[in-house]
Amino acid sequence: MTVETMKQIIRPYGDTTGDAMIQVSFTLPVPHGPRAELAALRLAGKMGLDPASVVHSKAMGPDFTFFIVYGKATHLIDYAGIEVPEGREFELLTPAQVNGAIKARLGRRLVVVGACIGTDAHTVGIDAILNVKGFAGEKGLEYYREIEVHNLGAQVAVGDLVARAKAVNADAVLVSQVVTQKSAHIHNTKQMAAAFTEAYPTSLTGGLGRPLLIVGGPRFDTVTPSDLGVDRIFGRGTTPGEVASYLVHALVRE
Amino acid sequence: MKLGLDPAVVRRARDLAARAAEPVIEMARTHTTVSVERAVLRLAGVTGADADGIPWVNRIVDAVRDQVGLEHGVALPFFAAGNWRSMRFGLPTGAERDRALARAREAVGAGVARIDRNRADRDRLLARHGDPDKPWIYLIVATGDIHEDIPQAQAAAREGADVIAVIRSTGQSLLDYVPEGATRQGYAGTYATQENFRLMRAALDEVSAELGRYVRLTNYASGLCMPEIATLAGLERLDMMLNDCMYGIIFRDINPRRTFVDQRFSRQIHARAGIVINTGEDNYLTTADAIDAAHTVVASQLLNERFGHEAGLADGQLGLGHAFEINPQIPDSFRLELAHAQLVRELFPDAPLKYMPPTKHMTGNIFAGYLLDAFFNLAGVMTGQSIILIGMMTEGIHTPWLSDRDLALENVRYVRRAAGDLSEDFTPGPFIRERAARVLSETVDLLHRVADDGLLDAIADGVFGVTRRPADGGRGLDGVVEKAGDYVNPATEILEAAP
Numbered sequence: 001m002t003v004e005t006m007k008q009i010i011r012p013y014g015d016t017t018g019d020a021m022i023q024v025s026f027t028l029p030v031p032h033g034p035r036a037e038l039a040a041l042r043l044a045g046k047m048g049l050d051p052a053s054v055v056h057s058k059a060m061g062p063d064f065t066f067f068i069v070y071g072k073a074t075h076l077i078d079y080a081g082i083e084v085p086e087g088r089e090f091e092l093l094t095p096a097q098v099n100g101a102i103k104a105r106l107g108r109r110l111v112v113v114g115a116c117i118g119t120d121a122h123t124v125g126i127d128a129i130l131n132v133k134g135f136a137g138e139k140g141l142e143y144y145r146e147i148e149v150h151n152l153g154a155q156v157a158v159g160d161l162v163a164r165a166k167a168v169n170a171d172a173v174l175v176s177q178v179v180t181q182k183s184a185h186i187h188n189t190k191q192m193a194a195a196f197t198e199a200y201p202t203s204l205t206g207g208l209g210r211p212l213l214i215v216g217g218p219r220f221d222t223v224t225p226s227d228l229g230v231d232r233i234f235g236r237g238t239t240p241g242e243v244a245s246y247l248v249h250a251l252v253r254e
Numbered sequence: 255m256k257l258g259l260d261p262a263v264v265r266r267a268r269d270l271a272a273r274a275a276e277p278v279i280e281m282a283r284t285h286t287t288v289s290v291e292r293a294v295l296r297l298a299g300v301t302g303a304d305a306d307g308i309p310w311v312n313r314i315v316d317a318v319r320d321q322v323g324l325e326h327g328v329a330l331p332f333f334a335a336g337n338w339r340s341m342r343f344g345l346p347t348g349a350e351r352d353r354a355l356a357r358a359r360e361a362v363g364a365g366v367a368r369i370d371r372n373r374a375d376r377d378r379l380l381a382r383h384g385d386p387d388k389p390w391i392y393l394i395v396a397t398g399d400i401h402e403d404i405p406q407a408q409a410a411a412r413e414g415a416d417v418i419a420v421i422r423s424t425g426q427s428l429l430d431y432v433p434e435g436a437t438r439q440g441y442a443g444t445y446a447t448q449e450n451f452r453l454m455r456a457a458l459d460e461v462s463a464e465l466g467r468y469v470r471l472t473n474y475a476s477g478l479c480m481p482e483i484a485t486l487a488g489l490e491r492l493d494m495m496l497n498d499c500m501y502g503i504i505f506r507d508i509n510p511r512r513t514f515v516d517q518r519f520s521r522q523i524h525a526r527a528g529i530v531i532n533t534g535e536d537n538y539l540t541t542a543d544a545i546d547a548a549h550t551v552v553a554s555q556l557l558n559e560r561f562g563h564e565a566g567l568a569d570g571q572l573g574l575g576h577a578f579e580i581n582p583q584i585p586d587s588f589r590l591e592l593a594h595a596q597l598v599r600e601l602f603p604d605a606p607l608k609y610m611p612p613t614k615h616m617t618g619n620i621f622a623g624y625l626l627d628a629f630f631n632l633a634g635v636m637t638g639q640s641i642i643l644i645g646m647m648t649e650g651i652h653t654p655w656l657s658d659r660d661l662a663l664e665n666v667r668y669v670r671r672a673a674g675d676l677s678e679d680f681t682p683g684p685f686i687r688e689r690a691a692r693v694l695s696e697t698v699d700l701l702h703r704v705a706d707d708g709l710l711d712a713i714a715d716g717v718f719g720v721t722r723r724p725a726d727g728g729r730g731l732d733g734v735v736e737k738a739g740d741y742v743n744p745a746t747e748i749l750e751a752a753p
Binding site for chain 2: 025026027058060061064066124153154155179182184218
């Protein structure tokens with residue numbers, strides 16, 4: 001087999017294989033008119049759309065124009081060269097399995113402390129994971145008999161979070177960060193991780209000498225747990241069952 | 255009335271709300287807070303901050319509290335002091351007390367007179383420029399920089415917005431002081447300050463004259479400084495203020511007692527200023543299920559109405575909130591939304607209801623989101639909602655782009671043009687009538703429990719918005735003080751004397 005035959009070249013699909021058609025919309029900071037449309041086509045060309053056509057342009061006030069552009073993408077993708085992303089590193093368990101594993105192997109309730117830290121007041125994420133109500137048809141961690149939940153709510157100071165985690169001897173700390181303006185979610189999380197490192201100077205890693213640090217939020221897709229100093233990041237759409245299963249995987253050893 | 259609601263059940267719901275609210279109102283009457291006292295000083299014309307940026311009103315109230323105690327009110331110690339900058343205060347007696355009281359009444363009276371003049375100015379501008387037809391289109395601006403907010407707000411008004419809300423910096427609700435001056439750095443929003451209020455109102459007056467349509471300005475009287483921000487809104491002629499009776503408790507973990515005391519004073523100011531309050535029931539549906547929790551929204555609206563009336567707000571000032579948050583995957587979701595929206599419309603026929611767009615089920619599929627927003631707009635016009643917050647197809651992805659806002663306005667303009675008077679033709683059938691009746695009966699059951707157990711205990715049990723908030727927990731309880739027999743507050747004297 002030659003290298004050539006191992007390739008699987010794909011193009012975008014409009015309504016015919018290989019037509020390579022795509023659609024984009026954008027705004028340019030120029031007044032509406034024929035010159036603005038030429039500018040939009042120029043941009044489309046530089047984006048690799050050839051030919052391209054402006055199917056809609058609309059003035060948004062005197063100084064801006066909105067465009068919808070269709071065009072043929074000149075770029076090719078070799079699908080054979082796209083790696084399959086790694087799947088979940090832990091097994092998904094039912095609440096009964098989670099309770100069973102904690103009871104049998106830990107021999108006590110697993111203690112979780114949750115909060116939104118910094119000035120972030122959006123408790124939607126942490127509540128979806130912790131509140132009995134849960135998320136996506138799954139009950140939250142409060143519903144698990146063998147998990148003891150302390151939900152500290154919104155805008156919790158890092159110092160208070162550390163103190164509470166120590167006071168209740170937390171196995172895991174869950175922090176939710178929704179607000180991303182000026183990368184606040186990154187700064188807040190790093191600050192939190194540093195505070196736990198300082199408060200538990202002899203710890204080896206999450207679950208060994210300090211609580212497991214878990215952060216969740218919709219905009220952590222560009223960083224790794226080690227960038228932040230935490231043990232695990234959960235993204236948009238994470239369900240309570242996934243978090244519970246991960247806690248068992250990471251903390252309840254065989 | 256299209257739903258055929260049983261008037262006896264509606265009356266019962268209101269009676270229960272009044273019974274649930276009564277002990278809390280009594281608590282609010284007999285207590286004051288540091289922020290209520292600071293608001294009195296602001297009404298009396300105390301402005302500015304010390305070299306560290308701490309507002310003088312905070313310095314004065316803290317000093318009075320340390321030296322005299324706040325149970326007598328800040329007014330007499332402050333107006334008895336020769337030079338208050340010495341920060342030495344005492345409680346005057348005899349003739350000295352009479353003189354301090356007269357000075358306090360005069361100074362605070364001047365502040366209330368300014369609020370009255372602003373109200374008259376608003377009425378005059380509404381007559382001159384014209385009051386837009388309902389539903390009013392409500393748009394949000396939130397750059398963090400007041401000087402960026404201004405051109406964006408003016409552009410939004412030109413694109414059709416009737417109400418501009420300047421979202422506050424996220425942390426502000428938990429600050430126990432109001433920052434000073436024009437601010438250029440915020441956090442997911444712009445700080446509420448007296449100068450920012452003044453700048454934005456002036457900019458909107460300019461664009462109102464240009465457009466021939468009075469553009470309203472909204473901000474947030476919530477958090478630990480609720481009474482002061484309400485006062486600043488009255489002093490700078492803001493038109494609407496977010497001001498919920500329980501939002502701060504449930505979503506910001508502010509102490510329940512602090513919130514209810516602050517809330518009563520702030521609503522008395524809003525009543526006087528002709529400000530429309532917006533309540534935050536839509537928020538319950540961001541943590542709870544929109545079908546299961548529909549009755550908690552209505553129960554909270556009835557409580558907000560009762561607290562509002564008691565503080566002097568007219569029905570036309572009660573912008574009660576609700577939201578279009580039912581999962582669109584559920585069969586008949588739109589019919590259920592219509593049932594909920596029509597129920598609220600009929601329960602509060604004279605209230606300028608504020609209807610909030612979908613947020614929870616906006617998935618990132620902007621095309622489906624645009625469709626859902628159109629259905630939200632349609633439900634809004636079909637059920638005669640008064641204030642419609644414009645939904646963004648990019649909700650949950652980023653703060654709205656210029657094009658997002660433009661497309662959202664195109665969406666609502668189309669629906670208004672195509673179906674503006676559809677409520678005339680909309681006659682609900684049994685499905686919607688039965689659903690509305692059921693939500694109302696669940697509301698009565700809930701209010702019964704709340705009235706029996708006490709509102710503070712209900713909040714502690716997590717009845718509203720799922721979150722549990724005990725009466726002695728949360729932030730700001732140490733700022734609550736029981737009034738002494740000789741407590742004096744010239745502001746409430748004037749506000750409660752009003753007819």
